[in-house]
Amino acid sequence: MASVAHSYLFVPGNRPDRFGKACASGADAVIIDLEDAVPPAEKSSARAAVEAWLNPVLPVVLRINGAETAWFGEDLACCLRPGVQGVMLAKTESIEHIRQLQEALGKTAPILPLIETAQGFWNALEIARSGSVQRLVFGSLDFQLDLGIRGDDDELLHFRSQLVLISRLAGIEAPVDGITTEIDDPAPLRADTTRARRLGFSGKLCIHPKQIAVVNECFVPTTDEIGWARRVMEAAAEARGGAIAVDGKMVDRPVVLKAERVLKDAERRAAGSRE
Amino acid sequence: MASVAHSYLFVPGNRPDRFGKACASGADAVIIDLEDAVPPAEKSSARAAVEAWLNPVLPVVLRINGAETAWFGEDLACCLRPGVQGVMLAKTESIEHIRQLQEALGKTAPILPLIETAQGFWNALEIARSGSVQRLVFGSLDFQLDLGIRGDDDELLHFRSQLVLISRLAGIEAPVDGITTEIDDPAPLRADTTRARRLGFSGKLCIHPKQIAVVNECFVPTTDEIGWARRVMEAAAEARGGAIAVDGKMVDRPVVLKAERVLKDAERRAAGSRE
Amino acid sequence: MASVAHSYLFVPGNRPDRFGKACASGADAVIIDLEDAVPPAEKSSARAAVEAWLNPVLPVVLRINGAETAWFGEDLACCLRPGVQGVMLAKTESIEHIRQLQEALGKTAPILPLIETAQGFWNALEIARSGSVQRLVFGSLDFQLDLGIRGDDDELLHFRSQLVLISRLAGIEAPVDGITTEIDDPAPLRADTTRARRLGFSGKLCIHPKQIAVVNECFVPTTDEIGWARRVMEAAAEARGGAIAVDGKMVDRPVVLKAERVLKDAERRAAGSRE
Numbered sequence: 001m002a003s004v005a006h007s008y009l010f011v012p013g014n015r016p017d018r019f020g021k022a023c024a025s026g027a028d029a030v031i032i033d034l035e036d037a038v039p040p041a042e043k044s045s046a047r048a049a050v051e052a053w054l055n056p057v058l059p060v061v062l063r064i065n066g067a068e069t070a071w072f073g074e075d076l077a078c079c080l081r082p083g084v085q086g087v088m089l090a091k092t093e094s095i096e097h098i099r100q101l102q103e104a105l106g107k108t109a110p111i112l113p114l115i116e117t118a119q120g121f122w123n124a125l126e127i128a129r130s131g132s133v134q135r136l137v138f139g140s141l142d143f144q145l146d147l148g149i150r151g152d153d154d155e156l157l158h159f160r161s162q163l164v165l166i167s168r169l170a171g172i173e174a175p176v177d178g179i180t181t182e183i184d185d186p187a188p189l190r191a192d193t194t195r196a197r198r199l200g201f202s203g204k205l206c207i208h209p210k211q212i213a214v215v216n217e218c219f220v221p222t223t224d225e226i227g228w229a230r231r232v233m234e235a236a237a238e239a240r241g242g243a244i245a246v247d248g249k250m251v252d253r254p255v256v257l258k259a260e261r262v263l264k265d266a267e268r269r270a271a272g273s274r275e
Numbered sequence: 276m277a278s279v280a281h282s283y284l285f286v287p288g289n290r291p292d293r294f295g296k297a298c299a300s301g302a303d304a305v306i307i308d309l310e311d312a313v314p315p316a317e318k319s320s321a322r323a324a325v326e327a328w329l330n331p332v333l334p335v336v337l338r339i340n341g342a343e344t345a346w347f348g349e350d351l352a353c354c355l356r357p358g359v360q361g362v363m364l365a366k367t368e369s370i371e372h373i374r375q376l377q378e379a380l381g382k383t384a385p386i387l388p389l390i391e392t393a394q395g396f397w398n399a400l401e402i403a404r405s406g407s408v409q410r411l412v413f414g415s416l417d418f419q420l421d422l423g424i425r426g427d428d429d430e431l432l433h434f435r436s437q438l439v440l441i442s443r444l445a446g447i448e449a450p451v452d453g454i455t456t457e458i459d460d461p462a463p464l465r466a467d468t469t470r471a472r473r474l475g476f477s478g479k480l481c482i483h484p485k486q487i488a489v490v491n492e493c494f495v496p497t498t499d500e501i502g503w504a505r506r507v508m509e510a511a512a513e514a515r516g517g518a519i520a521v522d523g524k525m526v527d528r529p530v531v532l533k534a535e536r537v538l539k540d541a542e543r544r545a546a547g548s549r550e
Numbered sequence: 551m552a553s554v555a556h557s558y559l560f561v562p563g564n565r566p567d568r569f570g571k572a573c574a575s576g577a578d579a580v581i582i583d584l585e586d587a588v589p590p591a592e593k594s595s596a597r598a599a600v601e602a603w604l605n606p607v608l609p610v611v612l613r614i615n616g617a618e619t620a621w622f623g624e625d626l627a628c629c630l631r632p633g634v635q636g637v638m639l640a641k642t643e644s645i646e647h648i649r650q651l652q653e654a655l656g657k658t659a660p661i662l663p664l665i666e667t668a669q670g671f672w673n674a675l676e677i678a679r680s681g682s683v684q685r686l687v688f689g690s691l692d693f694q695l696d697l698g699i700r701g702d703d704d705e706l707l708h709f710r711s712q713l714v715l716i717s718r719l720a721g722i723e724a725p726v727d728g729i730t731t732e733i734d735d736p737a738p739l740r741a742d743t744t745r746a747r748r749l750g751f752s753g754k755l756c757i758h759p760k761q762i763a764v765v766n767e768c769f770v771p772t773t774d775e776i777g778w779a780r781r782v783m784e785a786a787a788e789a790r791g792g793a794i795a796v797d798g799k800m801v802d803r804p805v806v807l808k809a810e811r812v813l814k815d816a817e818r819r820a821a822g823s824r825e
Contacts (some may be wrong), residue, residue, distance in 0.1 A: 036527045048535060118443035146533050147443050151473040154429075154704075161708035163485035167626035181530075196735060198701040252562050252586045255696050255731075309800045314790060393718035419810050422718050426748040429704075433711035456805075 004173060006040040006219040009206045010062070013046035016053050023058040023111050025209040026216065031061040034075055035090040047078050054078075058127035059085035061112065066091035088112040088137060093119040098130045109132035111174070116142035121159060128170035136163055137205065140178030146267040152178075152192070157199075160268050162275045164200035176203035183208045193218035228267075233258035279448060279543075280304040281494040283336070283412075284481045287312035288321035291328050298333040300484040301491065306336040309350055310322075310365040316344050322353050329353075334360035336387065340377050341366035346362035352380040363387040363412060368394040373405045385409035387451070396434060402433045412480065413437055415453030425469070427453075432474075439475035451478035458483045468493035472505035507534035554723060554818075555579040556769040558611070558687075559756045562587035563596035566603050576766065581611040585626055585640040589624035597628050597696050604628075609635035611662065616641035617650050626654040635694040638662040638687060643669040648680045660684035662726070668671040671709060679722035686713055687755065690728030702728075702742070707749075714750035726753035733758045745770035771816045779816075782809035 005028035011018050013034040038046045043065070050062070062084055064075035068091070079087045079101075089101055090219035092113035101111055111132045117125050117137025130134055140156055147158045149155045161173045180189040193204050193215050202216045221229070228247065235246045236256045278305035286293050290311040316423045318340070325337070335403045337359055339350035342364070354362045364376055364408065364486070367388035376386055385453050386407045390399050391414025403411055415431055438450045452471035455464040468490050474479045479490045510521045511531045555578035560570050563584040572580045574700035588596045592598070593615075600612070612634055627647045629637045642663035651661055661682045665674050666689025678686055690706055702822050713725045727746035730739040742752050754765045762810055771779070778797065783795045786806045 006318050044287065118440055121440065123446055141527075145536075147439055148449050148477065149439065149473065149475040155431060155436075155473050155475070157704060158433055158708055159440075161705075164697055164699065165668055165709075169672055198699070198705050200697050200699040200705070202698065213699065224665050252691075255691065261695075353554065393715055396715065397719055416802075416805065420811075422714055423724050424714065424750040426749070429707060430711075430748050430750070433708055434715075510555050 003203055005176075006203050007212050007215040008176060008178075008203060010037070010076075010211060013040045013050050013154070014042045016049040019060075020058070022209065023060070025212050027209075027212045028203075028216070029182070030058075031062055031063050031088055031205075032159050033063045034071070034078070035063050035065050036244040038078070044074075047071075047074060051078055051081055052080045054083035056082045056108075059083050060087040061088055063088040063114075072100075076101070079105055080108060084109050085223060086110050086112055086134060088114060089118065090114050090139075091116060091142075092204045093117055094123050095126045095130055098127055098133065102130070102132050105132070108133070112137050113144075114139040114173065114191065115163065116140075117146045118143075124163060125166045125169060128166050128172055131198055133170070133172060135173040136167055136175040137203075138163055138175055138178045141181075143178075151196075152233060158202070160196070160199050168200075174200055174202035176205060177201045179205045179207050180211070181207070183210060186210075186214045189214050190218060192225050219265070227267050228264035229259035232256060233263070278523075279477055279479050282481055282487050282490040283451060283478060283486060284484065285312070285338070288325050289313045289317045291324040292397055294328050294335075295333070297484065298335070300483075302481065302487045303331075303478075303491070304336055304360070306338050306363055306480075308338045309353070309453050310338050310340050319349075322346075324347060326353055328358055329356045329358035331357045335356050336362040336363055337362040338351070338365060338389075342372040343473050347373070347375075355383060356381055356398075359384050359389055360464075361385050361409060363389060365414075366391060366395065366417075367391050368392055369398050369400060373402055373408065377405070377407050380407070382407070387412050389414040389417075389436065391415075392421045393418075394512045396437075399438060400416075400441045400444060403441050403447055406446060408445070410448040410478070411442055412436055412448040413453045413476075418458075435471070435474050435476070443475075444536070449475055449477035451480060452476045454480045454482050455486070457483060461485075461489045464489050465493060489535055494540070496537045500537050504534035505536035507531060528547070552724075554752055555617055557756055557762050557765040558616050558726060558753060559759065559762060560587070560729075562611070563600050564588045564592045566599040568737045570608070572759065573610070575755065575762050576594070577762045578753075578766070578784055579611055579635070580608075580640055581613050582680050583613045584621070584628070585613050585615050585684060594624075597621075599625060600630055603630055604631045604633035606632045609633050611636040611663075613638040613640060618818070622650075626651070629655060630658060633661050636660050636662055638664060640664050640668060641692075642669065642677060643667055643702060644692075645680055646674050646675045648677055648683065652680070652682050654696050655682070657682070660689050664689040664692075665713065666690075667696045668693075671712075672712060675716045675719060678716050678722055683720070683722060684736070685723040685753070686717055686725040687753075688713055688725055688728045688751075689777040691731075693728075701746075710749050710751070712813075718750075724752035725760075726755060727751045729755045730761070733760060735748050736761075736764045768813075775812050776816050779809035779812035782806060 007027045008029045008031050009022050009025055009027035010031050010033050013020040013032050014222060016083050020031065032050055034046060063080055065071040065135060087101060087105065087109050089111060091099060092115060098113065102242055112134055114137045115121055117253050124136060127133060140152060180192045181187045196204055197218060206212055206215055231246050232255060282302045283304045284300055285306050286297040288307050294307065306326055309321060321374035327504050335526055337354055338345040362376060362384050364372060364386060367390060368376050373388065374387060378412065387409055388402050389412045390396055391392060399411060402408060411420050415427060441451050457463045457465045464486055471479055472493060481487055507523050507530060557577045558579045558581050558728050559575055559577035560581050560583050561572040563582050569582065582600055584596060591667050600822045612629055614637060615621040637651060637655065638661050639661060641645060642665060648661060648663065662684055664687045665671055674686060677683060681752055690702060717725050730742045741763055745766060756762055758764055780794050782805060
């Protein structure tokens, strides 16, 4: 797995037959879901199946039910098992929710808070700065519903940009964007992931193994980007710091740093694909 | 009138001959305007005409002059008359403005603050949480002027999204969007209202009776939306809570709730049209 | 020079041969750059060359190195020379940075803080309200890099709108937008400047004399705008304050004020071109 996970694959907690397959999907991380995918009557049996399956060889993220639900307490116990590499907390709305999780987990697993309500969004900076939080995850579908928003493009731009800003202010990894519901047509998924990356997100939630390759691809720098980055680095080296132009564009320090980052991303994904 | 007003029609306070016609326009609410439509020299006579006309059979909203103007005091007296179902306060900029209104009104009429300056926008959450506020109204034209913005689309996206968020945080009804100035061509009005709805607004200011039908229509769920919502509810009922797909898209709890809301909206508008 | 500068031209601090040419470019203001354009080894010699050149006949803005850099102290001394009409502070991130500058400058020159990091953006209102700040400048390239954003359009909309709001709240002049890197093709520059103006910016950074005419043009009201503004003013005068329509659009007070501003802008640029 790359040092930063780009693709996260959900698998329903009540489908243990799919856990292994999900781990073999090529996803940077697998999320076993104990929340929305598991109906109330099956919460208990799903949790038991997850506990029986969990193993340090195939570490996974657990998505657990919100801190205000009846299932939260027993979900916490499940999070302490070996093989849990992170805990995604549904409906994170306050620093209190994070603290309850921190007390139970200690330092065993980083927290990925789902920001999916107006309240959670409002408190997102405090949540992001709470210490155990690895990165924010935007629960875009639930968020739309909570705010009465109908649309996932311009309608959410304000909120996505603010989550990117908040993550940077808190000094944590860039956020993970919400799901794209189309499974069979890769075009909307590709468009959504590309947009997320442009806005400053560095990860994406997936709901089907088919989506993984598309998402991973979107986070690989393109051949054009890599070629441009190399031309910039060469021109910068020759100029020894003076302002110069590459492809008719000014190249100053920020542009050089951007080029460096592109090359670093390319190397990492190349290394990842050899693992 | 539906429980949530979607269409608001302005009528100039100095044109009492039009008040009745406005009430018969099909608008969910009529706003008699004592502010911008009435020149200073006519403020007094307009107020007198409004007071003479006001009646509980045809309740209306009054738009009154800002708290910092010379007319505010006398406008307040007018607001206490029977037949005033709400008070829209022009240039609301602070919680102090709301408090002055609350002291005069008691609990007789809910307040609709017009957010139309940078200052009002900055204090909008405090204003929205002040207790008597029913919903925020975005005075988009004045707002553009105050900030030196030239455009009503992307140029205001940030601000519209933030007003939707603030309304949700305050637990009040979704906000009402500003006017569309085109009267004869319904296309811009339809585009603006559709966009407002997507962003999470649930109402729209109108400046001419011709605009009412277009706005009301925009807030009715489409046949496609209703059909989709029914398929979702059926599939959800059959699946008994497990994750399933409708039309190739995942259906989880947020999607089911969205479908429920669509059907509820459709029923309400259908009931409204039979009244 | 017009009372509000629309076009700002950067010239590298280590190229004194270009200073005079930059001043003759038609730019509303020239910025001699001691930061990114000057490599570390040349900081000292560049500063000396700037000090030797500075003169009250051709006043310029100095862009100085950030308050946390080794060069800041000596740059400050340079700012006290006659002929410095403003100081642009790179990487302004806090009110402390502004205070250090204020202590050194006294009231000799207004400050133009470059907002180009998440931290600077977060503190922008406090920075804008600090007293000596003339207007904010958006360092859009560095800002993208700091937040991991890839794109200069929708990707920065949230941040641009917020800087416009903050400037208005602080009661300072509208902000200056970041550079467009294309030098030979005026189309992207024109598109970027037009968008900046629509969003409420009133200035633009330039990196080449070729860009000045395009930027100045973008801030001149168009013939259509001026014609419309005149029709509005005439109709408004005739109507003596009552609501009327021009070109099928409602004309109320905000629209009249907008028309007045258009005519004022046109007069100012016309006066400027005769100077």
